[in-house]
Amino acid sequence: MTYWTDSLTRAAPVRMQRVAVVAPRGALRDVLVRVADAGCVELDRPDDSPHGTGPAARALQTLRTEAVPPLLSRTPPDLTALQADGRADLLAGEAQLEAHRAAAVARGPAAALAGWCPVGAVPRLGADLADAGGALVPLRAPRGIDPPTLLTATSAVRRSFGPLVRTYGTVPYTDIDPTLPAGIAYVVMFGMMFGDAGHGALLLLGALLLRLGRPRRLAPLRRLWPFVAGAGLTSTLAGVAYGEFFGPTGVLPVLWLNPLEEPVRLLASAVGFGAILLALAYAAGIVNRWRESGPGRALYAASGIAGAAVFLGLALVAGGVLLRLPALTWSGAALAGTGLVLVGAGLSAESGGGASGVLQTGIQLFDVVVRIGSNTVSFARLAAFGLTHAALGAIVWQATTGLAGRGAAGVAAALLVFLLGNALAFALEALVAGIQALRLEFYELFSRVFDAEGRPFRPWHVPTQSAEPSEPPYAPLRHVTEVTT
Structure with a gap:
């Protein structure tokens, strides 16, 4: 699924919105799959959250294959079957999803994760998550913390000049x-x-x-x-x-x-x-x-x-x-x-x-x-x-x-x-x-x-198996924005 940010003419980074991805515990996987497929939300990952310790991560380690682009399926897969078939791509996607699910804050029947999303992508992503029983809730930005930087790239000229600035650092x-x-x-x-x-x-x-x-x-x-x-x-x-x-x-x-x-x-x-x-x-x-x-x-x-x-x-x-x-x-x-x-x-x-x-x-x-x-x-x-x-x-x-x-x-x-x-x-x-x-x-x-350095916007992007082959991370924004990496 592709999300387009509004065309920006001002010489400034893309406006960011602090958001919370909220879903019932039973629908959390489906909601996160949609977030990953959209590729326009950078989810917070606490330092003490488990990384690569779930069943999918352990199954992936047993394959001992070269790194492959991760992939997700719409429905929960059979990890044993994926391991037997050597599907390292689907296991890698499930491992990432497991890490995010483990980092979610659960309160009663609901779970939530906070992150950042370009303002122009919030309405359509929110509508898509609502179809899965979830919600994208706008939040007030925390004090003392600047949003990540995503620079506009509305033309081939801007995209070609981008590495010149990124080599120096990330624009605040x-x-x-x-x-x-x-x-x-x-x-x-x-x-x-x-x-x-x-x-x-x-x-x-x-x-x-x-x-x-x-x-x-x-x-x-x-x-x-x-x-x-x-x-x-x-x-x-x-x-x-x-x-x-x-x-x-x-x-x-x-x-x-x-x-x-x-x-x-x-x-x-x-x-x-x-x-x-x-x-x-x-x-x-x-x-x-x-x-x-x-x-x-x-x-x-x-x-x-x-x-x-x-x-x-x-x-x-x-x-x-x-x-x-x-x-x-x-x-x-x-x-x-x-x-x-x-x-x-x-x-x-x-x-x-x-x-x-x-x-x-x-x-x-x-x-x-x-x-x-x-x-x-x-x-x-x-x-x-x-x-x-x-x-x-x-x-x-x-x-x-x-x-x-x-x-x-x-x-x-x-x-x-x-x-x-x-x-x-x-x-x-x-x-x-x-x-x-x-x-x-x-x-x-x-x-x-520059008097300081910003933090690059790194959205979580893993395409779904049922969708058309996707481009590398941040591809959903490629025509109007360019990530500073």
Whole structure:
């Protein structure tokens, strides 16, 4: 059975409802089978609940087979017959069901289990459980406990960018969902470092092959084709701006600048672009601190309004010095000072006061200033590795043109050098650009966006034998949501 959550356009995790699955003791198995088949409820499992100690679990252990996807039957099966037939899938499903039944809280003739369910799935699941004699009862969320996080994935682009955020951690339930902007920032940074129209075209070709499921051994990566296509598009655009097509071959004119001829301008542009990304990260951080702990935390946090004031103030100071505008310089200094006072007040409250607290606050304030400067300058690597890519392309092209004028053998050697040199440059720079873009994303940007880590939503999903073959866990939500794992 498939359950669809409401289409969500807001940049936030899916709204969760605390629920209780309630059923008469005699109907508990049937109700739990329906819950497992729906695959949209994460049931609580107390730490002291028995795991794998029931009859089905013991029968499964005797089979000594490889792990298989669990399966459930609508009616209670004969465990002895399943064991004799080697049905490890049905035994595995029954073992999970036994564990949940053992964890249920029984009061009189009824039993109940608590858990979390996406708000959009509650009505239809409740109606289905009612048909089996059970109920899905909405509960008030417990204080001090955030719901698990389920991120929306309404498009192929969002699904392809999802692993970028999940690799860093699980987005807290109260935070905004940064998947789409984080993915865009990543591919743009990658393109700046991998700026070559020819190499970008190869990435676009690779994205097309992934989309078509070729080669077959890469079929599991098919969902990443928009990510690869985005990296290829930005690399191509950067290559067009630099006039690079498999190196400085002259096929494309320089539309913006030649990296090797204007490195200082390229470095300044990279740092400026990084400052814009940092400003956006501070904006997201302010929203997240407000959602997490209210206006006080948003005001005083180093990743909130106070930290943003320090960053903006220092940027104004730098601009005033470069442009020789004293008024701008002093205004920036005043803003940065105000931000430091606010950050210091927040840090002092957290340190507990006293001499050690003052010392700790002073060290942390110094770290805030140093980090802002170092993080901003760190974006110069966008230009540095772009220069490296251009230099490698120039070396390969010079060697190619040098050999091409030496007869037929020279032409053959030039072709070989051109192909091997570009292959080496492509592989090396793709790896370096990918790692460096990931580093900038995680350390410079996400460190301001996130202040804590959430808990991923892991619903219990075991398909029933009578239903059509089901996909892996969380498949019932696959078209509109994506679980952070």
